[in-house]
Structures are given as structure tokens and as C-alpha cells.
Amino acid sequence: MKSTEVEVDVILPTAQRPVVKVEQQQPRVSDADRATRSALIWAVVWLVVGTTVGEYLGIKFLQPDIDTIPWLSFGRLRPVHTNMVFWGWASLALIAVAHIVVPQQCGVRPQSGKALRWITGLISTTVGVGSVVLALGINNSGGEYREYVWPVMIPFAAAILLSLRTLWSYVKARTTSTIPVTAWYILSAHIFLLTIVTVAYVPLWQGGIGETIVQGYYMHQGVGMWFMMSMLGIYYAVIPQATGGRILSQRLSLVAFWTQIVCYTVIGTHHFVFSAIPWWLQMTALVGSIGMIIPVLAGTINLAVAFRTRQHWHPSAVLFLLSLVFYVTGSLQGTLEAFEYANLVWHFTDYTVAHSHLTMYGIITVGLFGTIVLYAPRRWTTRERTILTTLAVGGLLLYAVPLMVGGTLRGLSWLEGRPFMESVTLMMPFWTWRAIGGTAMWIAHIYVFVIVLRRYRHA
Amino acid sequence: MLKRQQHIVLFVSVTVLFVALTAVVALLPAHHETKRRDVMPNAQLTEEELEGQQVYIAEGCVACHTQQVRNIDMDMVWGKRGSLPLDYTNATITSALRNPATLMGTERTGPDLTDIGRRIPSEDWHYRHLYDPRSVVPQSIMPSYPWLFTSENGTLRPTQQGRALVAYLLSRKQRDLPDGIAAPETRWKTRSSTSREESATPTVSGAELYASYCASCHQPNGAGVEGAFPPLIKSPIVLGNNIDTYVSIIMKGIDANPSYAIMPPVGELNGLTAEQVVAIMNHERTSWGHSAPTVSIDDVRRALKKLQSNQRPE
Known part of the structure; x- marks a missing residue:
């Protein structure tokens, strides 16, 4: 089967690849590769523009009359x-990576980049x-997160549908004996996203606080059942590649996958604790939020074992490890935030x-930066990777920790x-730190943009 | 089962499970709320207020302002009771482009607006605040909205959109519940002041009351805002002996001096009691370097009675 070719191109960890030789030979870049690269470049463009806007918003807390x-x-x-x-950065980048890892894990070779080009165009239009x-x-x-009016969202929905169809064809043509875990997560995520967008945009069931019930459902399923599910699917492909290790067990993946669906789907209304939403829904959300500990720990253990059993250490591995650490801490923080007392202190604040x-x-x-480093046509140097990691993760901590402290004090x-x-004046120093951390993150994005553009053009 | 069909079984199961859970936690309860027949009496928005709500939506006010009083003690500064589904029955489809909106919000970077029409009932305050928030609230970080105003012969006037927005804001008053519907129980009694727990009467700290009902316009330091809200420092009414007029202004507002904004009936709107009024008056008479003799509750009761008996013709 052609899959051996794919392995040479993609699956083999870069550490085992004859990198220099490949570069000298100017390897044949497939159409699918080219489409992936252009999708990633566009995603990074939206990241740079989107965080430029974010940076400006952060400054407005300090200088409200700046314009x-x-x-x-x-x-x-x-x-x-x-x-x-x-949508522009995270979704497009996740889809671009999905179109690398799903065919790769299914042992099929992507035929053309046509679908991905359409997807890039449609999402960028939205x-x-x-x-x-x-x-x-x-x-x-x-x-929140459904501020685009529905006509604007149509190209986006079409892109997701197209992506699902393409990925489905890879799964259908798989040469592996079982369906790879990566495909469970990523295809399910597409199905979930299409469902939640439909639920969120059809107004028929959104009168009165029906709107708020749908909003709670939508905003949380968006992050948990689309972004997180897609990322988990990608983890199962890239972490073993970056480390040469293997996940603990397929059975644990099953536990994590199904409990995530059962628990996550019901927790949306924890954004509206003590509100006018029915009490039983608020309680269901709390129970689901506690239940989330199961998939989070199962997935983390599964993937952490791949780091422990490592054979090598690709430059991208450190980014995946950091991403995984944020996964377990961030998710447990989410569970904590769902409790009633936590809501008293933290709800409505910058926490x-x-x-x-x-x-x-x-x-x-x-995690996406990790995949960009892992699948770069030319290897990132240690210096480049260190600069990126320091700016991005250091900036994030400078951004988030002060906001957590300030948010707590405010509550x-x-x-x-x-x-x-x-409580407004007391936030000022924390908002200042947020702007400083945000600036570091923003510089990291420009850095990624420059490197990606240079790499992909010369590759 | 054929191995080739595994993926169909898997993804169909996933879809069925997800849609079923979605139905239970989102679709069915949301549908149930949509089909409610009861509506809050006297809560229908006028044409202009509805237009103002559209401006509120367009400018993204919901990013920083909530419109929900949670049924917990700490939120009782934003309303008298926790919000109920009945408070949001107005949220219906108003446009082919937009979903209905309860505008409950999830961030309180700025204050909650459930009851802003009662808390700050002055139209002029709202115009000033929208045009230049820091002219009335120095620490504010709210954006200014000069595009809701036009300049006519050197004087600023709100545009139709600006007027509509202020009309909408002033309509934000927590409604009294109709008979037979109980307010939700207030939970998590956390606010420290034990006096509140002991006495069932509303708070009577003059400083707190002044901060809640008076300070937005007259400013925390009593200096007012030039050209809009008169200073209370050295004010002959605050320091004088005409208790009747003083009480009348607090309860019913005043429109006597064209160089200042109209004062709305702050006391009546908020149902201030004699104890609260006397606390405010004595706070004003003894703060900011003042040392006027304190007013007695009996004087205020008498003045209130007089106000009730000779209602001014409207």
C-alpha cells in the first residue's frame, strides 16, 4: 500500500528522518502538503490579526480614551x-492538522489538497x-462566541461539513485494523460542532431564558466538544511521534472518550449558576463538571505514559508536554470554578x-505550535523553539496569573x-500585567508568522 | 458485524448519544421556557426603548454589563430580589438576523444594569456618562460614545440612537412580581455587616445610602459636577433648617435651576423610608467639613406626611 510512502514523508519522527538529505533533494511536495501549508499560513495570519485586536483591547482597560x-x-x-x-486561528489550524493526522493514522495517502483549499477559503471568508x-x-x-450573524456563519458550517466528508473518506478507506483514536476524536468533534451551531442559531427554542440555556450549552460545547476534542485527537497522533513512546492503553482511551461525551455535554449551564435558569440544570452542570475529572485524568495518564516511554525527544515535544500540563490543570480549574462558593468569588470577574x-x-x-514545529518542512532550531516557547508560555503566565489574583480580590x-x-481601581495593576503578558504572546505570534512564512516558502 | 462498517457504528452511536444529551440539557428545557405563557406585567418595552435595546446590542454593552441579579446576598446591591425566568419573557425574535437576547451577560467589568433606571434615574447623568464617562465617574474605564451625540450650534445633543439608548437604560427597573409569584430565596448570606442580619429593616448607614443613591450625580465628595449636578458642600438646603424642602427634594426631585439638570424623584423611585432619608440628610449635614445640627426622625416623618397630603399637581 502507498502508506509506506506516507510514512517516509510524515509519520516517521523527524529525529529519524534524514533531514538534510531530504532538503538537498528538494523533495516532491504533494498538492495536499501545499494545501496544508497554505491553510496553516492563513490560520497564523488570523492569529496575528486576532491577537493584535486582543492586545489593543487589553490596552483599553488602561487607556479607555485611546480612541x-x-x-x-x-x-x-x-x-x-x-x-x-x-474560528480563524484555532479552528482552521486544527482542521489543517486534522487533514495531516487522520489520513496518516488511517494509513491512507491524501489525494489532493482541493478540499482543504476550499475549507481555508470558506473559513477565512466567514x-x-x-x-x-x-x-x-x-x-x-x-x-459569547456566536456574535456572527447566521448568514456569516454559513460558509463556516459548509467548511466543517466539507472537512467532515473528506476525513470520513479517509476513515472509510483505512488500512489499519481498527479505527485510530485520533479519528474517533476528530470526526466526532466535527459532528458535535455542526450540531451545536445548529442548536445555537435556530431561534425557535430560544425565547425567554431558553436563549440563556442554549447560550450556556453552546459556549461550553464549542470549547469542549470542538476545540478540545480535536486537540485530544491530535495529541494521540503527535505525542507518540514526538517522543517515540506509546500510550498506556486503548481501553483507557475508550473510557476517556465516552466519559468526555457524557460529562461535557451536560455542563454548559455552569456559566449561569444562581441565575434564573432551572435549578436542576444548574445542579446537572455541577455533577457533570465533577464527572469531567474522569476523562481528564484518563486522557492525561494515557498520554503522559507516552512521554515516560519516550525513545527520543523531538523539539516539538516540550510544547506538547506544556499543552498537556495546561490540559490537566486548566480542566481541573474548570471543575473547581463550577462549585457554588467558587462562583461567589470568581464569577463575572477576570478570573x-x-x-x-x-x-x-x-x-x-x-499544542498547535507543537504541531507546527513537528510538521515543519525544515526543522526548527533549538534557539527558535526556545524563543517561541518562552514568549508564548511565559507571556501566558504573565497574562493569566495576575488576572487570577486580581479576579479573586475583586470577587x-x-x-x-x-x-x-x-473593585475597578483595585484591578488596575493586574490589568497592566495582563497587557504586558499579552504583548509577549503577541510578539510570539509575529515570530511564528515570520518563521512559518520563511520555512514554507523555501521548502 | 463487518469490520469495514465499524466506523459507521461508532459515529452513529456518538451522534445519537450527543443529540440525546443535547435534547435533555438544552433543547427540551429551552423549548419549555420558550413556550411559557406568562409574561411580566408592565414590562413591555416601548418602541423607543426597543430601539435603544438594539443600540445596546450593537455597541456590545453585554461584554461588560450583566443584567441578572443572582439569588445570593452579594447580588442584592443590584436589585431587591434574584431574577426569575419571568424577568426575561421579553426576549423574543425581533429580527430575521438576530437571535432573541436576554442580555444576561457573563462579565461584570462594569456594574449590573438590571435596576439602573431606578438606581440612577437622571437622564442627564446618562447622557453625560455616555459622552464622557469619566466626567461623572472619575475611575471609570468605560468607553465614551461621542458618536451618539451631535453638535448643534455649539451645544451637544444626543442623536436619536443616543436618546433611544438612554430610554432603554432608564427602562431597566426590576419589576415587582405579580401576586402569587414568590421571589427566589436569597442564598449565601455573606455580606459582613451583622446589623443587617439582626434588624429586618433596610440598611440605615447614611454613608452607604449616600453612595448608593446620591453619589453618582453629587459625587462621593459632595462637590457635584459643574454645569450638571449642584454641589452639596455649603449648600443652603443641606445646611439650612427648611426640613420640608430638603425632604421634598430627596423624595420628589427638583427642576428649579436651569443651569443644572433635572433631579428625578430618587426617594420615591427607590421607596426610601423615613429612617433612610434621615440617615442621608445627617450624613450630608456632617460630612465634607459640615457640622450642621442633625435632623430628628420626627421632623422627617412630619415632612413626609405633609408631602403625601399635598401632592403637587403633575
Whole structure:
């Protein structure tokens, strides 16, 4: 079967690959490879633009009068940032990587890059048009992460459908004896995303607090059942490759996979504890949040064993390890935040902003940087990788830890019944640190952009 | 089972499980709430308020402001009771482009707005605040919204959008529940002041009351805002002996001086009691270097009675 060829190109860990030789020979770059590279370049473009917006928003906490241009005002720009990094960066990059790892794990060779090119175009259309529309003040009523109005989301949904169809064809044509774990996660994630977007955008069941119930469901399934599921699928492919180790057991993967679906799906309403939402739903969410400990620990143990049994250490491995650490800590932090007392202190404060960055950035973005390093046409030097890791992860910690401290102090101030404005002034130093950490992350993104562009052009 | 078909079995099972769970935790409860027949009385928004709500949505105010009072003690500064589903029955489909919106929000970077129309009922305050938030709240980090105003012959006027937004904000008053519906039990009694626990009466700390009801306009230091809200420092009304007028202004507001904004009936809107009014008055008479003799509760009760008996014709 052709899969042996794929192995030479992709599957073999870079450490065992005759890197220099391959470069000298100017290897034949397949159409699929080229499409993957252009998808990743576009994803990194959205990352740079999206975090430039984020950086500017962070500065506005310190300098609210920095501009008075309507389409640059905080309320309009915030969803531009979140949606751009969610859909333009993370989703597109995850899909691009999915189109490497799924065929690879299924032992089939991707035929052409046509589908991925379409996907890149469709997603970029949604993000490009969506951002302009948001800046003009047209949004879908402000439920987080579904601020794009539905016509804007159509190309995106089409892209997911197309991606699912393509990945499905790889799974169908698999040469492996079983369906690889990577494919369970990634294809399921696509199915979940299509479901939640439909539930979130059909208005029929969203009157009164029906809207809030759907919002809680949607915003959490988006992060957990799309981004996280996709990333977990990628972990199962890339971590063994980067370390040469193997996961602990297939059975544990099964436990992690199914408990994730059962527990995660029910926890959306933990964003609305003590609100007007039915009490039983709030309690279900709490039980599900506690239940999340099972898949998180199962998955972490499974993948940690691959690090322990390592045969080699690819430069990308450190990024995967950091991503995995953020996975276990960030997820357990999420469970903690669901409890009632934690809600008293942390809800509505910047603690949740810190949490969403520790997870969406620490897990997803750091993990994606790992795959970019792993599948780079030319190996990243140690210096390059160190600069990236230090700026990105160091910046994230400078961003998140002060917000966690400040958020806690703010919540305690509210609990004591102190005047509200006091809680605004007390945040100032923490907002300053957030801007400093954010700047480091932002520089990291420009750095990634420069390297990716240079690598992919010359490869 | 054929091995080749494994993937179909797997992904169909996954889909069925996910959709079933989705139905239980999202679709069915959401559908149930959508089909509610009861609506909150007197909560229908006017045409202009609805337009204002659209401006609120377009400007993304929900990114920083919640509109939900949680049924916990610490949230009782934002309303008198925890919010109920009934408070959100207004959220319906209003446009082919947009979902319904409860605008509950998930961040409280700025204050909750459930009851802002009662807490800060002054229209002029809201215009000033939208145009330049820091002119009335120096520590504020809210963006300013100059595009909701136009300049006519040198004077600033709100645009139709600006007027609509303020109308919407002023309509944000927590409604009284209809008969037969109980407010949710307030949980997690955490706010420290034990006096509140012991006495069932509302809070009577003059400083706290002043901060809640007066300080937005007259400022925490009593200095007011030039050209908008008069200073209370050395004010003849605050320091004088005409208790009737003083009480009347607190309860019913005033529109006497064209160089200042109209003062709305802050006391009546918030149902201030005689104990609360006297606490505010004595706070004002003894703060900021003042040392006027304190007012007695009996004087205030008398003044309140007089106010009730000779209602000014509206």
C-alpha cells in the first residue's frame, strides 16, 4: 500500500528522518502538503490579526480614551478578537492538522489538497466578513462566541461539513485494523460542532431564558466538544511521534472518550449558576463538571505514559508536554470554578478570562505550535523553539496569573459589599500585567508568522 | 458485524448519544421556557426603548454589563430580589438576523444594569456618562460614545440612537412580581455587616445610602459636577433648617435651576423610608467639613406626611 510512502514523508519522527538529505533533494511536495501549508499560513495570519485586536483591547482597560472611533470601541471589538482567534486561528489550524493526522493514522495517502483549499477559503471568508460586520455594529445579540450573524456563519458550517466528508473518506478507506483514536476524536468533534451551531442559531427554542440555556450549552460545547476534542485527537497522533513512546492503553482511551461525551455535554449551564435558569440544570452542570475529572485524568495518564516511554525527544515535544500540563490543570480549574462558593468569588470577574486563556491558549494554541514545529518542512532550531516557547508560555503566565489574583480580590471585594468602583481601581495593576503578558504572546505570534512564512516558502 | 462498517457504528452511536444529551440539557428545557405563557406585567418595552435595546446590542454593552441579579446576598446591591425566568419573557425574535437576547451577560467589568433606571434615574447623568464617562465617574474605564451625540450650534445633543439608548437604560427597573409569584430565596448570606442580619429593616448607614443613591450625580465628595449636578458642600438646603424642602427634594426631585439638570424623584423611585432619608440628610449635614445640627426622625416623618397630603399637581 502507498502508506509506506506516507510514512517516509510524515509519520516517521523527524529525529529519524534524514533531514538534510531530504532538503538537498528538494523533495516532491504533494498538492495536499501545499494545501496544508497554505491553510496553516492563513490560520497564523488570523492569529496575528486576532491577537493584535486582543492586545489593543487589553490596552483599553488602561487607556479607555485611546480612541473614540465607533468600530474600534471595546464592545464591538471584543467579539472580533474572540471569534477571529476561535474560528480563524484555532479552528482552521486544527482542521489543517486534522487533514495531516487522520489520513496518516488511517494509513491512507491524501489525494489532493482541493478540499482543504476550499475549507481555508470558506473559513477565512466567514472570519473576514464577520469581523467587518461586527465592527459595523451588527451582531447576533451578543451571546459569547456566536456574535456572527447566521448568514456569516454559513460558509463556516459548509467548511466543517466539507472537512467532515473528506476525513470520513479517509476513515472509510483505512488500512489499519481498527479505527485510530485520533479519528474517533476528530470526526466526532466535527459532528458535535455542526450540531451545536445548529442548536445555537435556530431561534425557535430560544425565547425567554431558553436563549440563556442554549447560550450556556453552546459556549461550553464549542470549547469542549470542538476545540478540545480535536486537540485530544491530535495529541494521540503527535505525542507518540514526538517522543517515540506509546500510550498506556486503548481501553483507557475508550473510557476517556465516552466519559468526555457524557460529562461535557451536560455542563454548559455552569456559566449561569444562581441565575434564573432551572435549578436542576444548574445542579446537572455541577455533577457533570465533577464527572469531567474522569476523562481528564484518563486522557492525561494515557498520554503522559507516552512521554515516560519516550525513545527520543523531538523539539516539538516540550510544547506538547506544556499543552498537556495546561490540559490537566486548566480542566481541573474548570471543575473547581463550577462549585457554588467558587462562583461567589470568581464569577463575572477576570478570573474567567484567565481561565479561558489558560485553556484555549495554553492547551490549544501551545499544542498547535507543537504541531507546527513537528510538521515543519525544515526543522526548527533549538534557539527558535526556545524563543517561541518562552514568549508564548511565559507571556501566558504573565497574562493569566495576575488576572487570577486580581479576579479573586475583586470577587472578595464584592462579597464584602465594598463599593463597586473600588473593585475597578483595585484591578488596575493586574490589568497592566495582563497587557504586558499579552504583548509577549503577541510578539510570539509575529515570530511564528515570520518563521512559518520563511520555512514554507523555501521548502 | 463487518469490520469495514465499524466506523459507521461508532459515529452513529456518538451522534445519537450527543443529540440525546443535547435534547435533555438544552433543547427540551429551552423549548419549555420558550413556550411559557406568562409574561411580566408592565414590562413591555416601548418602541423607543426597543430601539435603544438594539443600540445596546450593537455597541456590545453585554461584554461588560450583566443584567441578572443572582439569588445570593452579594447580588442584592443590584436589585431587591434574584431574577426569575419571568424577568426575561421579553426576549423574543425581533429580527430575521438576530437571535432573541436576554442580555444576561457573563462579565461584570462594569456594574449590573438590571435596576439602573431606578438606581440612577437622571437622564442627564446618562447622557453625560455616555459622552464622557469619566466626567461623572472619575475611575471609570468605560468607553465614551461621542458618536451618539451631535453638535448643534455649539451645544451637544444626543442623536436619536443616543436618546433611544438612554430610554432603554432608564427602562431597566426590576419589576415587582405579580401576586402569587414568590421571589427566589436569597442564598449565601455573606455580606459582613451583622446589623443587617439582626434588624429586618433596610440598611440605615447614611454613608452607604449616600453612595448608593446620591453619589453618582453629587459625587462621593459632595462637590457635584459643574454645569450638571449642584454641589452639596455649603449648600443652603443641606445646611439650612427648611426640613420640608430638603425632604421634598430627596423624595420628589427638583427642576428649579436651569443651569443644572433635572433631579428625578430618587426617594420615591427607590421607596426610601423615613429612617433612610434621615440617615442621608445627617450624613450630608456632617460630612465634607459640615457640622450642621442633625435632623430628628420626627421632623422627617412630619415632612413626609405633609408631602403625601399635598401632592403637587403633575
